[in-house]
Each structure stands twice: as structure tokens, then as C-alpha cells.
Amino acid sequence: MDHLSFKTVSVNKANADKAWVVVDASVAPLGRLASQIANMLRGKHKPSFTPNSDCGDNVIVLNADKLYVTGKKLTDKIYITHSGYPGGQKRINLRDKKAKDSTRVIEHAVKGMLQGNKLGAEQFRNLYVYKGDQHPHEAQQPKAVELKNL
Secondary structure, three states: OOOOOOOOOOOOOOOOOOOEEEEEHHHOEHHHHHHHHHHHHHOOOOOOOOOOOOOOOEEEEEOHHHOEOOOOHHHHOEEEEEOOOOOOEEEEEHHHHHHHOHHHHHHHHHHOOOOOOHHHHHHHOOEEEOOOOOOOOHHHOOEEOOOOOO
8 A cells, every 4th residue: 555655755954956057147137037046046946845944956147247127127226225323224226236246136136035034044045146157166067057937
């Protein structure tokens, strides 16, 4: 009767099959790119997905400086930060933030699509974003991934 009873296997840190993947940021708009990256970081593309463990892949994003958005988002999208002091609110639009550091734009978008707890922070640490097309992770032998459903 063992062939009729199947056991659900929960993935944990010890038996998670974590791979390294490379994504090109110049192939899709910011939101579509960030949602695909967030799914890869969470591991939702794997059949062994477990919602309460870090079973996602390590994602390397290249060409962050070639990132693009549609519409008038470069001037209309505003990032707001606050220092905690009275009058300490700062506003910066997407164009200025991209000119200052284009990797922060992708990181901010992906972080907003992950969980807001310790697991989301742990999954976010598996994201590596670089401005150009070079990265220092050749020893991990990352695989290039084509983003689909864009």
C-alpha cells in the first residue's frame, strides 16, 4: 500500500535546491522585471515551493543602468523617505533616483514585492544587482534565465 500513500515533502534550509540565475534588466519594464525576480527569490517557480522557508534561487541582475519604465513614471513616480525629525520628509523622483544609483531602484521594487518579515529579509539577501554586464559570481556558475509571461 505504500505506492498509494504519498507524503508531502516540506523544503527547509537543509534540503533546499538553491541555484544561481542571471537576469538581464534591459529586457522588461521595472514592474514586470521585479515581479519575476521576486517569484524566483521566493521559489514559486519550483514544484517544491514551501511558503514558510527560503527555497528560492540566488538572483543576479545585470544592466541595471539600462532599466526602463513606461509612461511618465520617470517624472511622476515619487519615492518618499522620512528621517524621523519634524520636517524631515524627502522626495525624489524615479529619474533622479536612477541617476544617483540605478541598482537601488530595482532593489526597492523587488523588496516591496517580498514578504515583510524575517523570511522576506532573508530572501532579499539572495538578490545581487549590478549596473553593468559584469558580476563577481562566476565561481557559482549561474545560468542565464529568459523571463517569460511578460
